Amino acid sequence: MPNHNKIELKKLTDEELMLDVSQGNLDAMAHIFERYNKRLYNFYFQMVRDKAICEDLTQTVFYKVMRYRESYKGGQFVSWIFRIARNEFSDYYQSSKKTSKNTDIELVTSKSEDSLIEKNDNETHLHEVLNTLNKDERELIVLNRFQGLKYDKIAEIVGSSEGAVKVKVHRIIKKLKTVYFKTI
Amino acid sequence: MNCKDIEQDILDFIDGELATDKADKIKKHIGTCANCKAFYDETVALFGAFNKEEQQVPSESLREGFYKLLEEEKQLLNPKVVQFNKQEKAFPWKRAFQVAASIIFLFMGYFLGSHKTGKDANKQIIALQKETNELKEGMVLAMIENQSVSKRIQAVNYTEGFEKPDVKILEALIERMQYDGNMNVRLAAAEALSEFPESIMVKDAFIEALTTQKSPSLQIAIIQFLVKIQEKRAIAPMKQLLEHSDTPDFVKEQVNDGILQII
């Protein structure tokens, strides 16, 4: 179904757009970019608060979606693209762990001066609290609380079951509350 | 409804995900149980802090970069489309390649048109072809170290045009596949190298990469190549991949499949 005009493309669901892209209508990719770039960027920003890294990672996700478009076979698009985003983050995380042994490798401590954002005290406190989580815990919280994804979608993204994700999210929120109210 | 149940459902309750009757029961319980009320209040306060997080806006360069990649991808899909409005601010690599390619046609025409004997003309054309290739190879080598990821990928992709690339080119590609900081460049290099299955250097590099590369998509590309060329030496490192706990299941499947095809 290539040759949609622009107005029609706007009405399509994410899944329809992506199937279109996978069949070679690359122009539909622009709509996917417009729908998802901020979302992915903010996902990464909650994981690593560094603008340059986040832009790079976001860019790479769209590159991969485009390059490997034929591997999309239908199914929830949001889960599919976040699965790619998450893999990309794992790759980045592994390589940053390997290459920066002497510097901080904590998720959020990469502080290139100009890419740090000014924050008020309250937010900084939340960030400190989030920093107590490991990568996988943080990812679940970001997907659930910041990206507003339900347990079943998250389960698809991380390759787990809905029940297991729910139990984990509950546990992490409990942990976060303890730290948050102990140190506020 | 006891306190344990409340704890179970409190997130859904706050998110407004529960059916009315269940939500009412929780509301009632919270009204009478100090513990659960505290639990509820703290959760709401924490979520309040989450909600205060501001959405970040990526810079315009993200969009620019994306549309550039999109154009490049469209060109790959349909190379005949000519772009008129593309501004090349940096060194125009694409142009340079086109010029290099056109030189040879010009000279071929000249030699064929002249009255030299076929043999003589042939010799000179071959010499020219060699020169053009060297020119192209030089450009690829210069570009493959470029800071920009998309330039490095472009350089890697240009090597597809080489029928029998110089050792230097193969070395440069192997270095990209093994050590480039960007996963996409490593993958593009692996794809480009798989065009040269006869080269022993390339085979060795893939076998080595199988033990060093940790990214699943790259692992799969490597396995596919080694299976295609029926490389028996790959079996041992492939079996090792099966032992690693951090090898994802879908890579393991590919390995199992591949081993069957090689032996």
Ligand SMILES: [Zn+2]
């Ligand atoms: Zn209670």
